[in-house]
Amino acid sequence: xxxxxxxxxxxxAHQRCSESGLRLTQKREQILRLMLEAEAPLSPYEVVDxxxxxxxxxxxxxxxxxxxxxxxxxxxxHKLNSANKYIACSHIACSHPHSASQFLICSQxxxxxxxxxxxxxxxxxxxxxxxxGFKMRHPSVELECLCGECSES
Amino acid sequence: xxxxxxxxxxxxAHQRCSESGLRLTQKREQILRLMLEAEAPLSPYEVVDxxxxxxxxxxxxxxxxxxxxxxxxxxxxHKLNSANKYIACSHIACSHPHSASQFLICSQxxxxxxxxxxxxxxxxxxxxxxxxGFKMRHPSVELECLCGECSES
DNA sequence: CTTCTAAATGATATGTTATATCATTGCACA
DNA sequence: TGTGCAATGATATAACATATCATTTAGAAG
Ligand SMILES: [Zn+2]
Ligand SMILES: [Zn+2]
Ligand SMILES: [Zn+2]
Ligand SMILES: [Zn+2]
Numbered sequence: 001x002x003x004x005x006x007x008x009x010x011x012x013a014h015q016r017c018s019e020s021g022l023r024l025t026q027k028r029e030q031i032l033r034l035m036l037e038a039e040a041p042l043s044p045y046e047v048v049d050x051x052x053x054x055x056x057x058x059x060x061x062x063x064x065x066x067x068x069x070x071x072x073x074x075x076x077x078h079k080l081n082s083a084n085k086y087i088a089c090s091h092i093a094c095s096h097p098h099s100a101s102q103f104l105i106c107s108q109x110x111x112x113x114x115x116x117x118x119x120x121x122x123x124x125x126x127x128x129x130x131x132x133g134f135k136m137r138h139p140s141v142e143l144e145c146l147c148g149e150c151s152e153s
Numbered sequence: 154x155x156x157x158x159x160x161x162x163x164x165x166a167h168q169r170c171s172e173s174g175l176r177l178t179q180k181r182e183q184i185l186r187l188m189l190e191a192e193a194p195l196s197p198y199e200v201v202d203x204x205x206x207x208x209x210x211x212x213x214x215x216x217x218x219x220x221x222x223x224x225x226x227x228x229x230x231h232k233l234n235s236a237n238k239y240i241a242c243s244h245i246a247c248s249h250p251h252s253a254s255q256f257l258i259c260s261q262x263x264x265x266x267x268x269x270x271x272x273x274x275x276x277x278x279x280x281x282x283x284x285x286g287f288k289m290r291h292p293s294v295e296l297e298c299l300c301g302e303c304s305e306s
Numbered sequence: 307c308t309t310c311t312a313a314a315t316g317a318t319a320t321g322t323t324a325t326a327t328c329a330t331t332g333c334a335c336a
Numbered sequence: 337t338g339t340g341c342a343a344t345g346a347t348a349t350a351a352c353a354t355a356t357c358a359t360t361t362a363g364a365a366g
Contacts, residue, residue: 106287134300151287216314
């Protein structure tokens, strides 16, 4: 992701946060930028290492955990449960509201693609939930895949 | 799950394993029984504790990890990525083949319900994967929910 | 029924990840 | 310019996961 795209995401993130009364502090913004530039899933400890290398500071692990939690709560990053890592949302600068996503994860090269679920599909899933007497709060659809490149070789 | 149901699952598991050339050893069977009786997600360390309490033996953690891995590979238990726990498959004794499942997880009481995905739904998900140029290997659909009881109170 | 072999399990150590607790900083608001 | 609460830092430790090598066990071969 180019510098100007990253900046667009950060701007959009600031706007969205202030609209919802969330505080995108300097540290949180720094971590978000880092995630946007990484374009790959990062664990909290990997975030710490990257941050400390770049900023020549010393962020403690619990701060990384807290900040990633915040960003995930704000839908600016997503947690990939199958890897216990986080990845920047691919739709921060998009105008449409963020609905549920499918995450296509290449088991070989670890590339991740975030695809919005069509309303029809989401409704289909929702239907099964309701008929079991449950109420859905947050779906997590992670698909272990092979990406185009990796399935060729 | 009653004693006779557990036994039916174990019998079915033995049959399925021998058909696929897998070895459902004594330890593996003991752990599977334990999971069937628990009817709740258990972490490897919880399995160790339960086993050691019941059998008054001392299973090391790595054995629990290995055995749970084996059982998951054999589709006799499933790994819940969002909790890093395992739960016995609800369809061991069923005659139909095991396709992909949705896991409805109550965030409050941690009840889990495993619901088979209808082919139509699976195909819908698959479609999005293909159109992104990926090949699906193993879907993980975990839905953070409130169960019937918990959503009332 | 032995003996052999590979797979499974145990023992042990250690690396990694996650969290708990309290102190300190810094920003919003009066 | 204080005052209070949210955010972050410092530190310790708990919980989780894995690596390595030894030992046992189960199945195959003779
Ligand atoms: Zn997103
Ligand atoms: Zn790939
Ligand atoms: Zn199942
Ligand atoms: Zn519940």
